[in-house]
Amino acid sequence: MSYLFGLLLALSAFWIALSGETSPLFLMLGVLSVVLTLWLAARLRIIGRDASPWHRTPQILIYAIWLAGQVVKSNIAVIRKILGPGHAIDPVMVNVATTARTDLGKAMFANSITLTPGTVTVDVDGDRLRVHALVREASPAGSFAKMDRRAAAAADGRNAKGKG
Numbered sequence: 001m002s003y004l005f006g007l008l009l010a011l012s013a014f015w016i017a018l019s020g021e022t023s024p025l026f027l028m029l030g031v032l033s034v035v036l037t038l039w040l041a042a043r044l045r046i047i048g049r050d051a052s053p054w055h056r057t058p059q060i061l062i063y064a065i066w067l068a069g070q071v072v073k074s075n076i077a078v079i080r081k082i083l084g085p086g087h088a089i090d091p092v093m094v095n096v097a098t099t100a101r102t103d104l105g106k107a108m109f110a111n112s113i114t115l116t117p118g119t120v121t122v123d124v125d126g127d128r129l130r131v132h133a134l135v136r137e138a139s140p141a142g143s144f145a146k147m148d149r150r151a152a153a154a155a156d157g158r159n160a161k162g163k164g
Helices: 002-019 024-043 054-083 103-115 141-156
Strands: 092-097 119-125 128-133
Touching: 002 024, 054 103, 054 141, 092 141, 103 119, 103 128, 103 141
Parallel strands: none
Antiparallel strands: 092 128, 119 128
């Protein structure tokens, strides 16, 4: 039941944040949308620990801050490669393994790679991701290991400690 309440709060906050409206009509439409969504989720039996965001909030916030730092670092590296002498861009496709156990963890990892300048996740097949990178020497499959561990820890609730 606490998962239902957590999902109710999250969906309500999401509705208010996106609509920005406080007129009675919009609030009633919001209530209707949230109730309908909760009814469908309950009917599909998908309300549970994975549907409620509250237990992951601290880990995901920490991961988002770390990822923002990685995006800044990557921006600087890509700018140097593009504007530097000889335009040292050497694109490559790399296969990257993920340790994430849940679909959320895999999606967070794949989206994190895509958010990082110079890399794009092209395909996810099971525990393997196909990644396009702008620079060959900076893109061995192992260079994504730290991001994988951190994304898996944030999404799956595991410990992110390890090498990297």
